[in-house]
Amino acid sequence: MRYISIKYLQPCFTAFLVITMSGFTASAQQTIPLETADNVLVLQIDQTKRLNTLYLGAKLANTTDYALIGDARSSTADFTGMFRSAYTPAGSRNVLEPAISVTHADGNNSLDLQYVSHESKKLAADISLLSIRLKDPAYNFEVTLFYKSYYEENVIEQWCTITSGEKGTVTLQKFASANLNLQAKHYWLRQYHGDWAKEMRPDETELTHGIKTLDSKLGTRANLLMPSVFMISLDQPATEDAGQVLFGALEWSGNFRTDLEIDPQENLRVISGINNYASAYQLKPGETFETPAFVYTFSAKGKGPASRNLHNWARNYKLLDGKGTRLTLLNNWESTYFDFNESRLSGLLKDTHNLGVDLFLLDDGWFGNAYPRNSDHAGLGDWQENRRKLPNGIAEIAKTAQADGVKFGIWVEPEMVNPQSDLYHRHPDWVIKQPQRDEYYFRNQLVLDLSNAQVQDFVFHTVDSLFIKDPGLAYIKWDCNSVIYNAYSVKLGNLQSQFYVDYVRGLYNVLKRLRSKYPVVPMMLCSGGGGRVDYGALQYFTEYWPSDNTDPLERIFIQWEYSYFYPAIASANHVTDWGKQSLKYRVDAAMMGKLGFDIVVSKLSPVDLKFCQDAVAAYNGIKAVVWQGDQFRLANPDQGSVASMLYVKPDQTCAVMFNYLVNFRYGEGSHSPILLKGLDAAKRYRVKEINLYPGVKPVIDEQKSYSGDFLGKIGINPVVTNERSSVVLLINESNQ
Ligand code: DGJ
Numbered sequence: 120m121r122y123i124s125i126k127y128l129q130p131c132f133t134a135f136l137v138i139t140m141s142g143f144t145a146s147a148q149q150t151i152p153l154e155t156a157d158n159v160l161v162l163q164i165d166q167t168k169r170l171n172t173l174y175l176g177a178k179l180a181n182t183t184d185y186a187l188i189g190d191a192r193s194s195t196a197d198f199t200g201m202f203r204s205a206y207t208p209a210g211s212r213n214v215l216e217p218a219i220s221v222t223h224a225d226g227n228n229s230l231d232l233q234y235v236s237h238e239s240k241k242l243a244a245d246i247s248l249l250s251i252r253l254k255d256p257a258y259n260f261e262v263t264l265f266y267k268s269y270y271e272e273n274v275i276e277q278w279c280t281i282t283s284g285e286k287g288t289v290t291l292q293k294f295a296s297a298n299l300n301l302q303a304k305h306y307w308l309r310q311y312h313g314d315w316a317k318e319m320r321p322d323e324t325e326l327t328h329g330i331k332t333l334d335s336k337l338g339t340r341a342n343l344l345m346p347s348v349f350m351i352s353l354d355q356p357a358t359e360d361a362g363q364v365l366f367g368a369l370e371w372s373g374n375f376r377t378d379l380e381i382d383p384q385e386n387l388r389v390i391s392g393i394n395n396y397a398s399a400y401q402l403k404p405g406e407t408f409e410t411p412a413f414v415y416t417f418s419a420k421g422k423g424p425a426s427r428n429l430h431n432w433a434r435n436y437k438l439l440d441g442k443g444t445r446l447t448l449l450n451n452w453e454s455t456y457f458d459f460n461e462s463r464l465s466g467l468l469k470d471t472h473n474l475g476v477d478l479f480l481l482d483d484g485w486f487g488n489a490y491p492r493n494s495d496h497a498g499l500g501d502w503q504e505n506r507r508k509l510p511n512g513i514a515e516i517a518k519t520a521q522a523d524g525v526k527f528g529i530w531v532e533p534e535m536v537n538p539q540s541d542l543y544h545r546h547p548d549w550v551i552k553q554p555q556r557d558e559y560y561f562r563n564q565l566v567l568d569l570s571n572a573q574v575q576d577f578v579f580h581t582v583d584s585l586f587i588k589d590p591g592l593a594y595i596k597w598d599c600n601s602v603i604y605n606a607y608s609v610k611l612g613n614l615q616s617q618f619y620v621d622y623v624r625g626l627y628n629v630l631k632r633l634r635s636k637y638p639v640v641p642m643m644l645c646s647g648g649g650g651r652v653d654y655g656a657l658q659y660f661t662e663y664w665p666s667d668n669t670d671p672l673e674r675i676f677i678q679w680e681y682s683y684f685y686p687a688i689a690s691a692n693h694v695t696d697w698g699k700q701s702l703k704y705r706v707d708a709a710m711m712g713k714l715g716f717d718i719v720v721s722k723l724s725p726v727d728l729k730f731c732q733d734a735v736a737a738y739n740g741i742k743a744v745v746w747q748g749d750q751f752r753l754a755n756p757d758q759g760s761v762a763s764m765l766y767v768k769p770d771q772t773c774a775v776m777f778n779y780l781v782n783f784r785y786g787e788g789s790h791s792p793i794l795l796k797g798l799d800a801a802k803r804y805r806v807k808e809i810n811l812y813p814g815v816k817p818v819i820d821e822q823k824s825y826s827g828d829f830l831g832k833i834g835i836n837p838v839v840t841n842e843r844s845s846v847v848l849l850i851n852e853s854n855q
Pocket of ligand 1: 530646
């Protein structure tokens with residue numbers, strides 16, 4: 120059967136012309152394959168017009184074979200007929216976790232979604248957009264599923280729009296972005312949890328029957344305890360180079376929820392979207408709700424290709440200025456905290472220049488007068504320069520920076536307010552708090568109500584005014600330290616259950632507005648460390664702050680896990696005084712991303728300063744490879760005493776290999792060669808140790824040359840030992 124849609128004049132109505140073609144049997148079902156370079160998602164419309172997922176995995180050689188998948192894979196009976204629904208509606212035949220659940224205008228809780236039509240548009244050589252309209256036969260209510268596919272990157276972004284044509288208000292109880300379906304004998308989930316300074320701690324377990332839910336209910340700083348990124352290996356845990364694995368993440372900077380349920384036929388349903396916790400959303404007649412996108416990639420060759428898929432996609436299409444450049448910097452947070460003034464900052468600007476980095480980043484503490492920001496107890500919300508610390512304003516600092524030949528950037532946390540602030544007293548109705556309950560603080564602060572358009576204006580103007588004061592302002596660090604307690608918006612009145620969703624939409628409105636005025640100014644996404652790292656926000660930000668934990672040994676692990684999902688160019692890594700490792704180890708670890716410093720430069724010994732200056736120069740020589748190269752995880756710090764990470768220039772003429780000791784027990788080190796990946800087997804390479812501490816001799820012989828084949832099969836030993844706990848190797852093509 121084929122269904123051809125005919126549109127009537129009323130926009131929400133679509134009727135079907137069901138054509139029975141000769142030669143079609145009653146069981147013939149239409150398939151919709153969505154292919155990328157290596158993978159395919161096959162959807163199928165069944166005889167009852169329900170849309171199901173037939174297959175998600177490696178592409179088949181013959182497109183015609185997709186229609187055979189259903190018969191080949193059928194197992195026990197599906198008595199509901201919708202275990203594999205491509206977007207499971209609640210309240211009709213479904214008995215599993217739904218993707219969507221609604222209460223119709225008449226109070227009825229049932230939903231059925233039937234296929235109406237679909238279309239596929241080519242948006243660019245690499246990008247297609249498939250949209251599939253579904254409609255409830257009993258109610259004027261429809262859902263359109265969107266699949267934006269990036270062919271070369273093997274990435275799909277999936278979201279939907281939900282439209283009500285009912286006469287009264289419909290309540291959305293659950294409104295997921297995507298409902299995937301995977302088939303394997305076993306499913307292994309790698310998920311993450313954390314806390315301040317403990318970001319991206321992995322757990323990898325086999326899923327059992329029942330529902331496993333990953334979620335956040337924190338509102339802002341939503342990833343503090345758990346980020347939305349995860350991976351699922353099919354049959355057995357995927358390794359870096361082998362096994363089938365799906366990586367997924369919700370592009371949303373607020374509450375999320377991902378349900379993973381093994382169904383009675385042993386398929387895995389993955390339903391991901393905004394968390395519906397306390398978030399029933401009302402749709403008035405004619406209104407449409409658009410969900411954020413869930414992004415995913417699949418690899419049949421392990422985690423390495425899956426992560427490179429996401430890196431390529433992010434750099435090409437999602438991360439702001441993903442193919443651009445970044446600024447190295449000196450930040451003053453850990454060197455001064457709140458204690459600075461104009462003259463101290465002048466010294467730091469000179470240090471910035473002396474170090475050789477591009478920019479000085481002035482952190483927290485520069486604002487507030489009636490309630491000066493001298494600690495984290497006061498001042499948030501009052502974004503005027505503190506007259507004692509900066510009597511001549513930021514314009515003066517910016518001028519001095521210019522005279523010193525460095526750029527200037529500044530920290531803001533514009534979504535927040537301290538009760539000790541003018542703003543709090545002037546606009547109590549802008550503050551998120553329960554009218555009848557005591558205030559409860561996270562870092563002595565409260566969150567402003569971004570669901571309120573006036574607050575959005577305030578946040579926009581807070582940032583805009585900085586650019587007005589200093590038109591050359593070159594960098595913003597946007598912090599967000601508090602979660603939301605006592606969620607309540609004065610503005611929303613009796614629509615409180617829309618608060619969490621409207622907050623994030625409000626935030627995105629502000630960011631969109633800022634980006635239309637300041638399209639490329641680099642901005643760091645920071646949230647008391649890595650409390651807000653997601654692709655919803657990263658389309659407005661050039662980089663993120665992975666963690667306040669800058670102990671380089673910790674960062675090896677933290678950056679490792681982030682690196683599965685986010686490209687190195689987006690990872691802001693600062694050299695600080697955290698940890699017990701050498702300065703070289705700290706600098707090397709920070710080089711695996713976007714390098715910055717947050718140390719007291721003036722207190723460095725001459726030799727340490729020389730090392731840092733040389734390191735900045737060395738970094739300038741390799742940063743393009745780190746930022747735009749293909750990233751290969753060579754030795755996993757969780758599985759041995761050495762961690763090794765490689766970045767290979769796309770034309771395979773150059774690579775940089777970072778190696779670290781992560782177990783400092785006696786005699787630990789790299790006792791055997793590490794196999795390199797991603798090099799051209801036919802090319803020859805020379806290996807040179809870089810970033811050596813002054814006076815230290817290299818151990819690796821620069822005169823030898825190796826073929827890419829040799830480096831891939833036999834490898835090279837970076838000679839990591841307790842005495843050489845951090846080794847960086849530059850691998851350059853050589854013609855001999
Ligand atoms: C939390 C951030 O993660 C730090 O880097 C620093 O900017 C402080 N906030 C400032 O309050």
